[in-house]
Amino acid sequence: MGEGKIERFxxxxxxxxxxxxxxxxxSIKRFFSIDSQVYGEGALPVKTKELLGLVSSLVLRCDxxxxxxxxxxxxxxxxxxxxxxxxxxxLVVGGSITIPHLRRxxxxxxxxxxxx
Amino acid sequence: MGEGKIERFxxxxxxxxxxxxxxxxxSIKRFFSIDSQVYGEGALPVKTKELLGLVSSLVLRCDxxxxxxxxxxxxxxxxxxxxxxxxxxxLVVGGSITIPHLRRxxxxxxxxxxxx
Amino acid sequence: MGEGKIERFxxxxxxxxxxxxxxxxxSIKRFFSIDSQVYGEGALPVKTKELLGLVSSLVLRCDxxxxxxxxxxxxxxxxxxxxxxxxxxxLVVGGSITIPHLRRxxxxxxxxxxxx
Amino acid sequence: MGEGKIERFxxxxxxxxxxxxxxxxxSIKRFFSIDSQVYGEGALPVKTKELLGLVSSLVLRCDxxxxxxxxxxxxxxxxxxxxxxxxxxxLVVGGSITIPHLRRxxxxxxxxxxxx
Amino acid sequence: MGEGKIERFxxxxxxxxxxxxxxxxxSIKRFFSIDSQVYGEGALPVKTKELLGLVSSLVLRCDxxxxxxxxxxxxxxxxxxxxxxxxxxxLVVGGSITIPHLRRxxxxxxxxxxxx
Amino acid sequence: MGEGKIERFxxxxxxxxxxxxxxxxxSIKRFFSIDSQVYGEGALPVKTKELLGLVSSLVLRCDxxxxxxxxxxxxxxxxxxxxxxxxxxxLVVGGSITIPHLRRxxxxxxxxxxxx
Numbered sequence: 066m067g068e069g070k071i072e073r074f075x076x077x078x079x080x081x082x083x084x085x086x087x088x089x090x091x092s093i094k095r096f097f098s099i100d101s102q103v104y105g106e107g108a109l110p111v112k113t114k115e116l117l118g119l120v121s122s123l124v125l126r127c128d129x130x131x132x133x134x135x136x137x138x139x140x141x142x143x144x145x146x147x148x149x150x151x152x153x154x155x156l157v158v159g160g161s162i163t164i165p166h167l168r169r170x171x172x173x174x175x176x177x178x179x180x181x
Numbered sequence: 182m183g184e185g186k187i188e189r190f191x192x193x194x195x196x197x198x199x200x201x202x203x204x205x206x207x208s209i210k211r212f213f214s215i216d217s218q219v220y221g222e223g224a225l226p227v228k229t230k231e232l233l234g235l236v237s238s239l240v241l242r243c244d245x246x247x248x249x250x251x252x253x254x255x256x257x258x259x260x261x262x263x264x265x266x267x268x269x270x271x272l273v274v275g276g277s278i279t280i281p282h283l284r285r286x287x288x289x290x291x292x293x294x295x296x297x
Numbered sequence: 298m299g300e301g302k303i304e305r306f307x308x309x310x311x312x313x314x315x316x317x318x319x320x321x322x323x324s325i326k327r328f329f330s331i332d333s334q335v336y337g338e339g340a341l342p343v344k345t346k347e348l349l350g351l352v353s354s355l356v357l358r359c360d361x362x363x364x365x366x367x368x369x370x371x372x373x374x375x376x377x378x379x380x381x382x383x384x385x386x387x388l389v390v391g392g393s394i395t396i397p398h399l400r401r402x403x404x405x406x407x408x409x410x411x412x413x
Numbered sequence: 414m415g416e417g418k419i420e421r422f423x424x425x426x427x428x429x430x431x432x433x434x435x436x437x438x439x440s441i442k443r444f445f446s447i448d449s450q451v452y453g454e455g456a457l458p459v460k461t462k463e464l465l466g467l468v469s470s471l472v473l474r475c476d477x478x479x480x481x482x483x484x485x486x487x488x489x490x491x492x493x494x495x496x497x498x499x500x501x502x503x504l505v506v507g508g509s510i511t512i513p514h515l516r517r518x519x520x521x522x523x524x525x526x527x528x529x
Numbered sequence: 530m531g532e533g534k535i536e537r538f539x540x541x542x543x544x545x546x547x548x549x550x551x552x553x554x555x556s557i558k559r560f561f562s563i564d565s566q567v568y569g570e571g572a573l574p575v576k577t578k579e580l581l582g583l584v585s586s587l588v589l590r591c592d593x594x595x596x597x598x599x600x601x602x603x604x605x606x607x608x609x610x611x612x613x614x615x616x617x618x619x620l621v622v623g624g625s626i627t628i629p630h631l632r633r634x635x636x637x638x639x640x641x642x643x644x645x
Numbered sequence: 646m647g648e649g650k651i652e653r654f655x656x657x658x659x660x661x662x663x664x665x666x667x668x669x670x671x672s673i674k675r676f677f678s679i680d681s682q683v684y685g686e687g688a689l690p691v692k693t694k695e696l697l698g699l700v701s702s703l704v705l706r707c708d709x710x711x712x713x714x715x716x717x718x719x720x721x722x723x724x725x726x727x728x729x730x731x732x733x734x735x736l737v738v739g740g741s742i743t744i745p746h747l748r749r750x751x752x753x754x755x756x757x758x759x760x761x
Contacts, residue, residue, distance in 0.1 A: 081284035084291050088261060092269035092335045093283075095327070100277050103324045103733045108726035113693055117731060120697045121704045121738045122278065124508075126591070127242070129281035130738075145552060146688035151697060153556035153683045158701045158710075160508025161564050162472075162586065165593035167557075168545035175548050197632035200639050204609060208451045208617035209631075211443070212389075216625050219385045219440045224378035229345055233352045233383060237390045238626065240353045240742075243590070245629035246390075262340035267349060269335045274353045274362075276740025278704075313748035316755050320725060324733035325747075332741045354742065356624075358475070359706070361745035377436060385440035392624025393448045394470065394588075397477035399441075400429035407432050451617045456610035461577055465584045465615060469622045472585045474707070478622075493668060494572035499581060501567045501672035506585045506594075509680045510702065513709035515673075516661035523664050556683045559675070567672045 070176065071136060078133070104137075112141040116151050123152070123166055124159035131170050139177045148174060186292065187252060194249070220253075228257040232267050239268070239282055240275035247286050255293045264290060302408065303368060310365070336369075344373040348383050355384070355398055356391035363402045371409045380406060418524065419484060426481070452485075460489040464499050471500070471514055472507035479518045487525045496522060534640065535600060542597070568601075576605040580615050587616070587630055588623035595634045603641045612638060650756065651716060658713070684717075692721040696731050703732070703746055704739035711750050719757045728754060 085093065104114045115137045122130035138148065152170065156163055201209065220230045231253045238246035254264065268286065272279055317325065336346045347369045354362035370380065384402065388395055433441065452462045463485045470478035486496065500518065504511055549557065568578045579601045586594035602612065616634065620627055665673065684694045695717045702710035718728065732750065736743055 078284075081288055084287045085280075085284055088265055088268075088287050088290065090262065090265045090269065092331055093265065093272060095331050095334075096269070096272050096277075099324055099327050099331070100280075100737055102327075103730070103737050107730050108724065109696075109730045113696070114730070114734060116689075116693070116697060117700045117734045118738065120701050121735060124510075124701045124705055125278045125738070127278050127281060130278060144688060146554065149552055149554045149557065150683070150687050150689045150694070152552075153554065153560070154694060154697045155701060156508075156557060156560050157680050157683050158509050158698065158705070160472075160504075160511070161506050161560075162589045162591050162594060163508070164549075164564075165591060168542075168549055171548045171552050172545055174552065194632075197636055200635045201628075201632055204613055204616075204635050204638065206610070206613045206617065208447055209613065209620060211447050211450075212617070212620050212625075215440055215443050215447070216389050216628075218443075219382070219389050223382050224376065225348075225382045229348070230382070230386060232341075232345065233348060233386045234390065236349045236353050237356045237387060240357055240740075241390070241626045243626050243629060246626060260340060266335070266339050266341045266346070270346060270349045271353060272740075273332055273335050274350065274357070274740050274742055276704075276736075276743070277738050279740070310748075313752055316751045317744075317748055320729055320732075320751050320754065322726070322729045322733065325729065325736060328733070328736050328741075332744075356626075357742045359742045359745060362742060378438065381436055381438045381441065384436075385438065385444075388441060388444055388624075390625050392588075392620075392622050392627070393444075394473045394475050394478060394622055395624070396433075396448075397475060400426075400433055403432045403436050404429055406436065448621055451614070451621050455614050456608065457580075457614045461580070462614070462618060464573075464577065465580060465618045466622065468581045468585050469588045469619060472589055473622070492572065494670070497668055497670045497673065498567070498571050498573045498578070500668075501670065501676070502578060502581045503585060504673060504676055505564055505567050506582065506589070509676075510705045510707050510710060512665075512680075513707060516658075516665055519664045519668050520661055522668065556679055559679050559682075563672055563675050563679070566675075 071180075074132060074136075078129075112138070112143060115141055116143070116147075119170075120151055120155045120158075123155040123163055123170065126159070126163060126166050128166055128169055131166055132173050135170055135173045136177065139174070145178075187296075190248060190252075194245075228254070228259060231257055232259070232263075235286075236267055236271045236274075239271040239279055239286065242275070242279060242282050244282055244285055247282055248289050251286055251289045252293065255290070261294075303412075306364060306368075310361075344370070344375060347373055348375070348379075351402075352383055352387045352390075355387040355395055355402065358391070358395060358398050360398055360401055363398055364405050367402055367405045368409065371406070377410075419528075422480060422484075426477075460486070460491060463489055464491070464495075467518075468499055468503045468506075471503040471511055471518065474507070474511060474514050476514055476517055479514055480521050483518055483521045484525065487522070493526075535644075538596060538600075542593075576602070576607060579605055580607070580611075583634075584615055584619045584622075587619040587627055587634065590623070590627060590630050592630055592633055595630055596637050599634055599637045600641065603638070609642075651760075654712060654716075658709075692718070692723060695721055696723070696727075699750075700731055700735045700738075703735040703743055703750065706739070706743060706746050708746055708749055711746055712753050715750055715753045716757070719754070725758075 115134055119134035119138055122134055231250055235250035235254055238250055347366055351366035351370055354366055463482055467482035467486055470482055579598055583598035583602055586598055695714055699714035699718055702714055
C-alpha cells in the first residue's frame with residue numbers, strides 16, 4: 066500500500082466516518098464507541114485482538130475491514146510467520162471463497178513491508 | 182451521488198439487466214418479475230417495503246442493492262431520522278462488518294440530499 | 298407455539314441471558330443495551346422496527362432471532378397480510394435457502410394465532 | 414435415514430409447506446413455483462441440477478436443504494464417487510465451517526444406502 | 530471481457546498468487562493444491578465441476594470466483610442454455626441479493642461470446 | 646456440558662467423522678489433514694489459534710464449531726476474562742445475529758467450569 070496509499074485509505078475512512086456521524090443518532094454512535102473499546106488492551110494483548118479482528122473479517126469477506134486490521138497488525142509488530150498462521154486458519158475455516166480477500170490482504174501487507 | 186451519478190448508476194443497471202434478459206430463460210425472467218412485485222403497494226406501504234429491502238440488503242452486505250434501495254427510499258420521502266433508525270437496526274443485527282456498507286449508504290444519501 | 302411453548306422459549310432465553318451476564322464484561326453488556334434501544338419507539342413505529350428485525354433475521358437465517366421477532370410482531374398487532382408481504386420480501390431477497398426458516402416462522406405464527 | 418426417517422422428514426416438510434400455503438400470498442406461491450421449475454429436466458440433466466442444489470445448499474450451510482437434495486440425488490441414481498467429488502468441491506469452496514453439515518449429509522447418505 | 534480483459538484478469542490473479550506464495554507457509558500451499566485437485570477430471574466431468582464451482586461462488590457472492598469459473602466454463606464449451614439453467618438455480622437458491630453478481634457474470638459471458 | 650455431555654459430543658463427532666472417512670476420497674481426507682495442521686503449535690501459541698478458531702466460528706455462526714473450540718480453549722487453560730474479551734469482538738464484528746450462538750457458547754463454558 067505504501068505510506069501514500071495508507072494515508073489515502075485512512076483519509077477516505079475518516080471522511081466517510083464524518084458522514085456517518087452527521088446522520089447517525091445515539092445508537093449508531095454508541096455502536097462505534099463499543100467497536101473501539103473491544104480492541105483495547107485488556108486480559109488479551111492488543112496484537113491478539115487485532116488478529117481476532119483480522120481473521121473474523123477475512124472469513125466474513127470484508128475487504129475494508131481486512132485492510133484496516135492488516136494495517137493495525139503491522140503497527141502492532143506482527144511478524145510474517147504469525148500472519149501466515151493466522152491467515153491459514155481463516156483460509157481453512159472460510160474456504161477458497163476467501164482467497165480473493167486473502168490475496169488483497171497479503172498485497173497490502175507486502176506494500177507495508179516494502180514501505181518499512 | 183448527485184443526479185448525474187444516479188443516472189449513471191441506473192443506466193449501468195439497465196444495460197446489465199438487458200444482458201440478463203438476453204441470456205435469461207423463463208425462470209430468471211419470472212424471478213425478476215416477483216422481485217418487482219414484492220415492493221409494490223399492499224397491506225404494507227411502499228416506504229416500509231423499501232426499508233425492509235434496504236435493511237436486508239445491508240445485513241447481507243450488497244452495495245448495489247443498498248444503493249438501489251437508498252435511492253428508492255429517497256424517492257418515497259424517507260426522513261433523515263427514519264433512515265438513521267433503520268440503519269441502526271441493520272448495524273446492530275449485522276455487526277461492525279456492515280460498517281463499510283453503512284458508510285457508502287450514507288455517502289449516497291448525503292449526495293441525494295445535496296442534490297435536492 | 299401456544300402460550301406454554303412461548304413461555305418455555307422465553308424462559309430458556311432468560312436463563313441463557315443470565316449466563317451471558319455472568320461472564321460478559323462491559324462491552325457485551327453495552328452491546329445488549331443498544332440491542333434493546335434500537336427497537337424502541339422513535340421516528341419509526343415499533344411495529345415497523347420489529348418487521349425490520351424479523352426480515353433481517355430471516356435473510357441471515359437465525360431461527361431464534363426469527364422466533365423472537367415473530368412473537369414481538371404478534372404482540373404489536375401485526376396482521377396476516379402484513380406478515381405475508383414482509384416474508385415475501387425476505388424470501389425474494391434471501392432465496393430458497395431461507396425457506397426452512399420461513400416454514401418455522403409461519404409455524405410459530407400459526408401457533409400464536411391459534412392461541413389468541 | 415432409512416425409509417421411516419425419510420418419510421417423517423418428508424411428512425414434516427409437507428405439513429409445514431401447508432402452513433406456508435395457508436399464509437403465503439401470490440408472491441410466495443410464485444416463488445415456490447419457480448423453485449420447482451429450476452430443477453426440472455432441460456439442457457442440463459436433472460442429476461446435475463440436483464448436484465448444483467446440493468453443493469449450493471452445503472456452502473450456504475442449510476441442513477434441511479442439504480438433506481432434501483441428498484434424497485433427490487439418491488433417487489436420481491448418483492454414485493458414491495460422484496457424491497464424494499461434489500462434496501469435496503463444496504468443502505474446499507465453503508471451508509471447514511461446512512464440515513458439520515458435510516457430516517450430516519453423509520450420515521443421511523449412509524442411511525439411504527443401507528436402506529437400498 | 531474480451532481477450533485483453535481476460536489476460537489482464539489472469540495476469541493480476543497470477544501476480545497476487547505470487548504474493549500469496551511469498552508469504553504463505555505449508556498450510557496455505559497445501560490448501561491451494563487441493564483447490565486445484567477438486568476440479569480435475571474424475572467420476573464427474575470437468576464441465577460439471579466448473580458448474581458446481583460457478584454456482585457455489587455465485588450463491589456466496591464472490592465476483593472474482595464467479596469470473597474465474599465463467600472463464601473456465603467457457604473453455605469447457607458450456608452452452609448458453611446450460612449456463613442459463615445453472616444461473617437460475619443459483620438465483621433461486623441465493624435470492625435477489627445475488628443479482629448484481631449474476632449481472633456481472635453474464636456481462637463477462639457476453640464478452641467471452643463476442644470474442645469467440 | 647459436564648464430562649458426560651462432552652464425551653457424548655465427542656463420540657458423536659467421532660462416529661460422524663468415520664462416516665466422512667468411509668465416503669470421502671483423497672481431497673476430503675487432505676482437507677481434514679490441513680484442518681488439524683493449522684491449529685498446531687507454531688509462531689502463534691495454540692491458545693491464540695483456538696481463539697481464532699472460536700471467534701471465526703462464532704461470526705460464521707456454526708454451533709458445532711463453536712462448541713468444539715470452546716472445549717479446546719478450556720483445555721488450553723483460557724481464563725474467563727480472556728474468553729469474555731474474545732467473545733466481545735465476535736459479537737461486535739458479527740452483530741446481534743450471533744447472540745443465540747454466544748448464549749450457547751457460554752452455556753457450554755459454564756458447564757465446563759462447573760465440571761472442573
